[in-house]
Amino acid sequence: MTDAATDAGAAAGADIADLPLESARAEAVRLTELILGARDAYYGRDAEIVDDATYDAWMHQLEAIERLHPELQGQDSPTLSVGAASGTLFAPVEHAERMLSLDNVFSDAEFLSWAAKVERDAGRRVHYLCELKIDGLALSLRYENGRLVSAATRGDGRVGEDVTDNVRQLRGIPQRLLGNGHPALVEVRGEVFFNVADFVSLNAYQETMGDRLFANPRNAASGSLRQKTEGKNQRQLDAMHQRLSRLRMTVHGIGAWPDPPVSTQSGIYELLASWGLPTSAYYTVADSPDAADAFIQHYGGHRHDVEHEIDGIVVKVDELALHDELGATSRAPRWAIAYKYPPEQVNTKLLDIVVSVGRTGRATPFAVMEPARVAGSVVRQATLHNQDVVKAKGVLIGDTVVLRKAGDVIPEVLGPVVELRDGTERAFVMPADCPECGSRLAPAKAGDIDLRCPNARSCPAQVRGRVDHIGSRGALDIEGLGEVSAAALTQPVRPETPPLVTEAGLFDLRAEDLFAIDVVVRDAETGLPRLLEDGSADTRSPFRRQRKKSDPAFQSDGPFDGDAGHILSVAATQLLVNLEAAKSKELWRFLVALNVRHVGPVAARALAQWFGSIDAIRAASRDELAAVEGVGGIIADSLTDWFDVDWHRDIVDRWAAAGAQLATPGHPGPGGASVEGGVLEGLTVVATGSLEGYSREGAQQAILDAGGKAASSVSKKTDFVAAGPGAGSKLAKAEELGVRIIDAAQFHLLVTRGPDALDAAATSGTEG
């Protein structure tokens, strides 16, 4: 790129960054039309209708938009084809038959209405050929008398680039067709793409060579195919061949064949396969729109089970006779549609990097972004872990960043789009003080990257986090005690001194305490306090509500009448009831609730089982603690250290005084109860997905009750994996390791009667 071109691109980027997605889309369409029109004139009529500078400006504008919104870059984008660089590198080739693009739908409803229209136009039910829409580069191959004579990119659909020399090096593409049933002229359309693994290794290679990374497999395929061999040194040439050999082709179209010996699209695929052309293994013929929709939904959930990237599903009417009947619009055939999945990687603005403090005091920077739709949900935040990660990712506040969902769930910032910087970005500086309480942040021990707020006792963020944690499923599992209540109880606007200064007072909470609480109302969008007309913050109570005449619980002389006829809300009464019930939960839950470092549900269970009471654990020495299986020196130290702190012991004492049961009834004391001789003794079981008849917790408890070990991840030590609907990576891991997989019914048998009963049931022949 020349300097002038760089400037043009950067300037365009600055404007475009402010465009909302819909306007950007419209602008991209407009530019594409202009560019294709200019190209048509140039190649088709040998005439220039615009000067080079204008043409270049359009291209740079379009490139800038596509960098900002990669999802707008269609496969037929002019930036991916002829003229993108200089227009003279590859010879133009005219396709025998125009390569049309497909119309898109973005939802099941849109797809079903397309199918309904097709069936209405056809006047009958039709079959649908469903296939994966591979994220690659479309290619047209021309075979004359069975020999490959040319290969061309799509280009603008009518004229493409001649990439025959490069294509001849691809292993997956035959130079000659097998057999002799093919016509004299065959033009097949296919997709050249990288498998995900090959794409990753290609980028790793590019990185070691100091070359530019490819944004996605399609760009990589395009880049590899459009490499020019002249002027390259031998080493680069070898590397290129190595990469090219990893390209594969799958055929999903055929044109220029007036009289095929088969009557369906799927028949054509079989024919192509018999000629030695590589076709995709992933297609099916559906006999109804609903069946086709089921295929779409299936792969929507299993996009990553396929070795290559897919950005959607292509559905075609299978009956060839109907293709002519239905015809085509100027851009796309009416007998086929592309269902586009939501993009998994998008660009968005990094508005700020903010630091949050968790229940352990760890200060974690996270990215605050312009809300963006990724993989089907709207994301506005993503963790950045610590200041080293921020630095390693190289993001600046104000950058346009690439956002994705790791494992399809957890939002992750991949990095900045450096080309779109305009100089106003600024670097993130890790604050020296806790953003919530102002204490000086410091590493817990020398050499730690993580900074922590040392003010464990009264830092609002930490107290709030701990109270929230107490209510969580892995601890006392108190319904109604979550993030929101925890905040209301520890830092309301009224009263000034919150009911809970630390978690010590949790079981002393009374109805009056809850009734008095007011919190600031925050805007759901911005997170800022909502203001009243006089400029003061709007407040409301989470635990009061207006009394209605119709209330069955209406009492004219209730205890809380003073306040304009308000009564305790349902949430408040439930919280009080649940707190009361929590007082008699199992000992290990209290141990987890105490927030001792390194003591989670597993260590807590081991300790509770051995010692039988909090007092016994408090009294135990470091070595006595470390003698418990699953507890080592570190956890033992962590426990004794914890009990050395006055206000920690105060928590235990006040909970006990409030009636919390901090001992297992009937436990004989240290060294005592251990469950032995259960039917699952010595066996490790992992439960995943939803198992009919069991809750997530219930399944774990059933395994433990039977004397087994309930592990949270699958390893080769795992004996059984009980998998129900919705099972994810654990099931895959079990298959990979050859661990025995059982369903809910078998799981029930296993925990009640043991593994032998399972085998007996299996051999008695329930199959068939």
Place this chain on the structure above:
DNA sequence: CACCCTCGAGTTCA
């Protein structure tokens, strides 16, 4: 010294 496992954190969904 290898594993293998648990902990802890952040996030979104039903």
Place this chain on the structure above:
DNA sequence: CTCGAGGGTG
């Protein structure tokens, strides 16, 4: 649910 960090165990 997944990742990194770091503890426990053979």
